[in-house]
Amino acid sequence: MNIATLFKLVPDLVEELEIDAGGTSLDMTWLRLIISEFDDHAIEQAILLKERSAAQVTVIAPGVEGVDEVLFTAAAKGADRLIKLIGDFEAGVNNHSLARAIVTFLKDLQPDLILTGVQAHNDLDGSLGPLVAGFLGIPYVGYVSGVTLSNGKVIAQKEYPGGLIARIEVDLPAVLGIQAAEKPPRYVAVSKVRQAMQTAIIEEHKVGSLDPTGGIPVERMFKPEAGTRAMIIEGDEREIASRLIEIFKEVGVL
Amino acid sequence: MPAASISDRLFYAKVISVTPHGERLDLCLQCGMCSGICPYGFGMDFPPHALIAELRANEVDPILESDRIWLCMSCFACTSVCPAQIPLTTGLLATVKTEMILKGKVPTELQTALENTLRYGNSLGKSPRKRAEWSQDLPSKVPILAETKEPVEILWFVGDYASYHPRIQPVSRAMAKILQALGVHFAILGPEESSDGDVQCLAGERGLFEMLAQKNGKAFGKYQFKEIITTDPHAYNVIKNEYPKLGFSYPIKHYTQFLTERLDQIRPLMRKPLMYRMAYHDPCCIGRANNNNVYEEPRQILKSIPGAELIEMPHNRSNSICCGGGGGGNWLDGFVWERTHARITEWRVREAIAAGAEVLAVACPYEPPRFEDAAKMVQGDGKLVVKDIAELLAEAMES
Numbered sequence: 001m002n003i004a005t006l007f008k009l010v011p012d013l014v015e016e017l018e019i020d021a022g023g024t025s026l027d028m029t030w031l032r033l034i035i036s037e038f039d040d041h042a043i044e045q046a047i048l049l050k051e052r053s054a055a056q057v058t059v060i061a062p063g064v065e066g067v068d069e070v071l072f073t074a075a076a077k078g079a080d081r082l083i084k085l086i087g088d089f090e091a092g093v094n095n096h097s098l099a100r101a102i103v104t105f106l107k108d109l110q111p112d113l114i115l116t117g118v119q120a121h122n123d124l125d126g127s128l129g130p131l132v133a134g135f136l137g138i139p140y141v142g143y144v145s146g147v148t149l150s151n152g153k154v155i156a157q158k159e160y161p162g163g164l165i166a167r168i169e170v171d172l173p174a175v176l177g178i179q180a181a182e183k184p185p186r187y188v189a190v191s192k193v194r195q196a197m198q199t200a201i202i203e204e205h206k207v208g209s210l211d212p213t214g215g216i217p218v219e220r221m222f223k224p225e226a227g228t229r230a231m232i233i234e235g236d237e238r239e240i241a242s243r244l245i246e247i248f249k250e251v252g253v254l
Numbered sequence: 255m256p257a258a259s260i261s262d263r264l265f266y267a268k269v270i271s272v273t274p275h276g277e278r279l280d281l282c283l284q285c286g287m288c289s290g291i292c293p294y295g296f297g298m299d300f301p302p303h304a305l306i307a308e309l310r311a312n313e314v315d316p317i318l319e320s321d322r323i324w325l326c327m328s329c330f331a332c333t334s335v336c337p338a339q340i341p342l343t344t345g346l347l348a349t350v351k352t353e354m355i356l357k358g359k360v361p362t363e364l365q366t367a368l369e370n371t372l373r374y375g376n377s378l379g380k381s382p383r384k385r386a387e388w389s390q391d392l393p394s395k396v397p398i399l400a401e402t403k404e405p406v407e408i409l410w411f412v413g414d415y416a417s418y419h420p421r422i423q424p425v426s427r428a429m430a431k432i433l434q435a436l437g438v439h440f441a442i443l444g445p446e447e448s449s450d451g452d453v454q455c456l457a458g459e460r461g462l463f464e465m466l467a468q469k470n471g472k473a474f475g476k477y478q479f480k481e482i483i484t485t486d487p488h489a490y491n492v493i494k495n496e497y498p499k500l501g502f503s504y505p506i507k508h509y510t511q512f513l514t515e516r517l518d519q520i521r522p523l524m525r526k527p528l529m530y531r532m533a534y535h536d537p538c539c540i541g542r543a544n545n546n547n548v549y550e551e552p553r554q555i556l557k558s559i560p561g562a563e564l565i566e567m568p569h570n571r572s573n574s575i576c577c578g579g580g581g582g583g584n585w586l587d588g589f590v591w592e593r594t595h596a597r598i599t600e601w602r603v604r605e606a607i608a609a610g611a612e613v614l615a616v617a618c619p620y621e622p623p624r625f626e627d628a629a630k631m632v633q634g635d636g637k638l639v640v641k642d643i644a645e646l647l648a649e650a651m652e653s
Contacts, residue, residue: 014374014381030383034373186358187365190372191461 004111007039038117044181075200094215099131118177129177142177273345281338288332294325328456328581351458375448386444388423398444405478408440413486415619428648452492457582471502487539524650527561533611536574537618579620599628
């Protein structure tokens, strides 16, 4: 069983976010990147599957600053192959670009199962999983919180609102958008990551020019701007109702 | 079952080989003093002496299957009473914890603290760029070595909690004011400072500790200063006892030692009497840990404060009761509560109240939040006041 896990690095919210001079994206000067939390769970889920069956795990990520350490950490946790996509990723790319770039590699790798985080906090044009599945023409199930391998298929445990959970049998190959791994991402000792830096190899895979078609053009990026303050309406029910009707008339909804 | 031959006892041999004076483990005669004095020994599957017995019998798996070793706060009580002077805390317990860490078996909250330390250089997960923010709006700016670049007398190693925690930042500001009032030529590393690594080291994360020591050692090496002082007993303990083993050897004092040397200068500046009945809590890390034995200097300072009355709790100096913050304990309150329904911090607060203290004087940045929380649990309305010695001095020095 060949499992591919896709991850991306997103802005680390510990640092304050600033808008750049152009006004449509983040200022990268002090920005630090961190693995998207749901992608971290996807890696954990892949390793759990490997521990339960004879699976090979390949982790794939776009080459941006800081990705090497994340790849080596995945190796220390048990990932077998580390793939860094080499392309024009530094300035930030949308998920359509990233999905197309990843698919060029996946067409060679031919994995049975592809795991990725169900969403990332910087997704603007949809999340990565469904786009990859769409470009490959294979099924996608999102909001998955448990994965079992069963006779050449997977049983995906999918969460719905209201506490409902479905178990869905999925033909392979397929993409699963991971909401939570069955266990929280494990701790890996610093000495083990350092060891991986000595022994594991990051394979670089060049992708051609990136194609963002299908993405959303950003006209303006800005921090939340305070609107007018809330108005507290005092009085008994009659007084409040009368005042509300006045306001509705003032603003033109009545 | 055949008796385990000595050559089978690989893990036992490993513990001996990685610990300075580890061969003393062979001297253990199972007297049980260690397990008896251990504050959480009752909750452990293998308190120290049982751990040794188990290792000698080569029963390593049961040890690694149990998570109760994380009840160990690295308080050094066991080490201080062992008649054979076995390095229990830094050797036996830290090595077993290292083995747990290598297998990824670490409680969740502690995992977060370790991951934060690796990524941000502090256990609180705050931006390293903001490490010196506590010092920004003081009337007199605290010099940061990367900015001033000039040689100083004193490098003040501030530490994580003293830099970022809202309860401890006032302690740091009080200390800055005292140093400025005394005309001390000092500076801090600010964003170049990383966590000292003491709790990470004692919690078994050797790789992380070595990384932190390398970073701090490199930062120290860039600047000229005569000695390091610190308001953090953990930093004191690890810089004094562990950093030299990695090649970073600097004279270091706990701030109470430094200020005691200048008491004649401080006394005339204390114009405001503090009519407090105070008990002083001895931190493990400047006290019995590694025989650091800094007990009298904090007391000399407190006795010199006009109006103050100093009383002693029954457990003082080398048998002080740990606040529970060491060895990872600062992040394991939920974990410890689930397993023992006992908080060591509350024991200590009860003892302070029973001794008649109005103020609990402390000298470690983990302690004020821990003791203040415990005081709320014990008294309901938190009458016991917790103050760092620096805060008390600054208060007495107010004009």
